[in-house]
Amino acid sequence: MLTIALRAFLKTVRQPFQLFPLIFFPAILLAINASGLTAATELRGFPTHSYLTFAIAVAYVQGALFALVNAGTNLAEDIESGFFTRLALTPLSRAALLGGLLIGIAAVGVLQSLVYLLIGAVAGAHLHGGLPGAFLLLGLGAFASAGFGAGGIAAALLLRSGEAVQGLFPLFFVLLILSSANLPRNLLHGWFHTVATYNPFSYLIEGFRAVYLSGFPAGPLLGAVAVIAGTWLLFGSAAVALLWRSLRPG
Amino acid sequence: MSAPAGLWTVTRAVARRNLGSYLRRPELLLPSLLFPLVFFASFAGGLSALGHLPAFHYAPGYTTFQYGFILCQTALFSGLFTAFSLAYDLETGFARRLFLASANRTGIPLGYAAVAVARAILAIAVVTAVALAVGMRVEGTPGQLVLLCVLGLLLVLIGYGWAAGIALRFRTVQAGPAMQTPVFLAVFLAPAYVPLQLLRGWIHSVANFNPVTYYLEATRGLLSGHPEELLAALLLAAALAAAFWGWTQFNLKAAEAAG
Numbered sequence: 001m002l003t004i005a006l007r008a009f010l011k012t013v014r015q016p017f018q019l020f021p022l023i024f025f026p027a028i029l030l031a032i033n034a035s036g037l038t039a040a041t042e043l044r045g046f047p048t049h050s051y052l053t054f055a056i057a058v059a060y061v062q063g064a065l066f067a068l069v070n071a072g073t074n075l076a077e078d079i080e081s082g083f084f085t086r087l088a089l090t091p092l093s094r095a096a097l098l099g100g101l102l103i104g105i106a107a108v109g110v111l112q113s114l115v116y117l118l119i120g121a122v123a124g125a126h127l128h129g130g131l132p133g134a135f136l137l138l139g140l141g142a143f144a145s146a147g148f149g150a151g152g153i154a155a156a157l158l159l160r161s162g163e164a165v166q167g168l169f170p171l172f173f174v175l176l177i178l179s180s181a182n183l184p185r186n187l188l189h190g191w192f193h194t195v196a197t198y199n200p201f202s203y204l205i206e207g208f209r210a211v212y213l214s215g216f217p218a219g220p221l222l223g224a225v226a227v228i229a230g231t232w233l234l235f236g237s238a239a240v241a242l243l244w245r246s247l248r249p250g
Numbered sequence: 251m252s253a254p255a256g257l258w259t260v261t262r263a264v265a266r267r268n269l270g271s272y273l274r275r276p277e278l279l280l281p282s283l284l285f286p287l288v289f290f291a292s293f294a295g296g297l298s299a300l301g302h303l304p305a306f307h308y309a310p311g312y313t314t315f316q317y318g319f320i321l322c323q324t325a326l327f328s329g330l331f332t333a334f335s336l337a338y339d340l341e342t343g344f345a346r347r348l349f350l351a352s353a354n355r356t357g358i359p360l361g362y363a364a365v366a367v368a369r370a371i372l373a374i375a376v377v378t379a380v381a382l383a384v385g386m387r388v389e390g391t392p393g394q395l396v397l398l399c400v401l402g403l404l405l406v407l408i409g410y411g412w413a414a415g416i417a418l419r420f421r422t423v424q425a426g427p428a429m430q431t432p433v434f435l436a437v438f439l440a441p442a443y444v445p446l447q448l449l450r451g452w453i454h455s456v457a458n459f460n461p462v463t464y465y466l467e468a469t470r471g472l473l474s475g476h477p478e479e480l481l482a483a484l485l486l487a488a489a490l491a492a493a494f495w496g497w498t499q500f501n502l503k504a505a506e507a508a509g
Contacts, residue, residue: 020427028435032435032438032439032453035449035450035451035452035453036438036441036442036443036444036449036453037297037300037443037444038449038450038451039300039303039305039448039449039450040297040299040300040303042303042304042305043299043300043302043303167277170281170285174288177288177289177292177296178288178291178292178296181296182292182296182297183296183297183299187299188295188296188299189295189298189299190295190298191295192291192295192296192298196296
């Protein structure tokens with residue numbers, strides 16, 4: 001299982017085409033939005049004077065979304081190249097295979113969260129949760145990445161094509177931007193407020209954001225944990241079912 | 251067959267083939283129509299509170315302000331994504347067959363440019379209809395709206411010219427990030443969400459020198475009936491469109507030389 005985990009981790013971090021969107025794309029978007037939307041902090045009801053502190057949470061969630069794409073693309077490549085079929089012929093159990101893949105994805109999640117933590121610290125984002133908050137962000141980043149990564153695994157097993165898996169990203173990206181990513185929900189109006197309220201991404205972002213803005217408030221953190229648990233339940237069960245079907249003898 | 255006649259024949263043939271392919275393939279058509287709508291919904295809807303900032307003075311309102319941005323973005327990206335089709339055709343070898351069959355090879359990139367314009371018109375028509383339906387106010391005169399169309403056309407050619415040059419140089423869709431990233435950065439390092447005077451810090455300095463800032467200010471000015479930076483925007487856009495057409499021609503020769 002650890003060998004599978006190490007392979008899954010290295011397969012992502014060794015490829016610049018996967019590492020760039022994972023680390024630099026969220027960082028570039030953060031830099032642009034944090035500067036372009038600074039004026040939003042002048043709105044009555046905005047929770048902080050630093051837009052960077054407010055917006056950095058989005059980078060963690062974007063990273064988790066890229067975990068979905070990368071995990072799915074890597075597994076689809078293995079399926080297309082025949083590596084997955086050869087793996088199925090070994091005595092490796094399905095649980096160990098899935099567990100190994102998820103551990104590898106979670107390790108990438110820790111790495112990318114660490115990078116966002118450092119970027120935030122260097123750029124001047126205030127982490128209210130301090131050192132324990134930093135560890136919590138790493139944990140949330142790891143579990144969120146693994147949860148979405150399970151979605152990538154399920155997609156790869158279902159679609160069996162890296163290109164098709166990559167096509168899922170815009171779908172999730174739309175959900176990300178139709179959330180409280182750019183402004184808090186109390187400053188959203190009309191239909192957008194309704195959509196953001198029913199959008200699970202709002203709660204995931206608000207959980208990460210709460211650690212920066214106020215430390216360990218139970219409500220937002222429970223919301224984020226519930227969304228992560230939902231991804232594990234939904235995507236994890238889909239991945240298990242599809243893996244069992246794919247590796248069925250005969 | 252005279253050279254100009256050959257040019258237009260090739261242009262028409264390439265344009266007809268690629269436009270047909272674009273309209274028949276939902277995986278090409280739908281994203282190009284949906285993405286401007288999603289961005290418009292996200293920015294005009296999700297950031298509408300920014301219209302209540304004390305220093306925000308744009309009479310038609312935040313929806314029109316964001317429509318101006320989406321218009322420029324859609325024009326640039328329609329050009330850009332059409333160049334992806336060119337890169338794909340170069341990678342698969344289809345364009346090589348076109349090179350062999352064409353009486354005038356300049357007609358090949360010109361045909362794709364015509365498709366870029368058609369794609370932009372379609373995408374902008376859809377987003378405009380939605381924007382008007384949700385209450386966008388347009389206060390520009392018909393003459394000003396014609397100038398807006400001219401500016402939009404030049405932006406399509408800028409996005410296309412830049413990316414087509416890259417496509418012809420590298421002849422693979424793997425060059426996608428090199429086509430996309432500079433345009434993406436130029437678009438967002440401009441006053442995308444708030445007016446220039448509300449930008450703070452380094453982005454304000456960058457936006458001051460960014461040509462897209464001129465296009466956005468001119469577009470928003472034309473929509474509000476009070477054009478700003480119009481002449482500068484039109485001249486700059488025409489100059490860049492011409493320069494990037496030169497860049498495309500230069501790389502067309504490289505593609506021809508590579509066979």
